[in-house]
Amino acid sequence: MSYVFDTSAFVVLFENYYRGVFKTLWDHFDEMVNVGEIVSTREVKREIEDQTDKLTAWMKDHSDVFDTPTAEEGVFVGQIYQVRLFQDGIEQKKILKGGKNADPFVIAKAKITNKTVVTLEREKPNSAKIPNICKKFGIKCLDLESFMKAEDWNF
Secondary structure (H helix, E strand, O other), X not given: OOEEEOHHXXXXXXXXXXXXXXXXXXXXXXXXXHOOOEEEEHHHHHHHOOOOOHHHHHHHHOHHHEEOOOHHHHHHHHHHOOOHHHHOOOOHHHHHOOOOOOHHHHHXXXXXXXXXEEOOOOOOOOOOOHXXXXXXXXXXXXXXXXXXXXXXXXX
């Protein structure tokens, strides 16, 4: 299976699973990255760039993981925002300040490339959370633990 990681999944992975301690996890993760089974999008990269930590350093060495959205993905982002409820996902402050909003691009990449979204967001009734949008459009969505279980990682 192949995955599109949201910012939150990268952040939790890099903040809580130390390379020196969880060596087998990182061996699996690195292999999946190397063969293209874990990808993301340029907008996630933009969210990560604001930080100065291990994840930011890793991202700079793995910029090929963070694809520029295709035209087809852009069209699908437009389809997401045709749903009135999901328009609320664009925070007014982000729009006015040129803020970053990777969520629709992560979802679009998963939809167009037939991959599974990995995020830490949880489904919430009547909201524009990633799992809600994925459910509406029939896109598989997992949290980080479910991703590890789906890959049958046991440590």
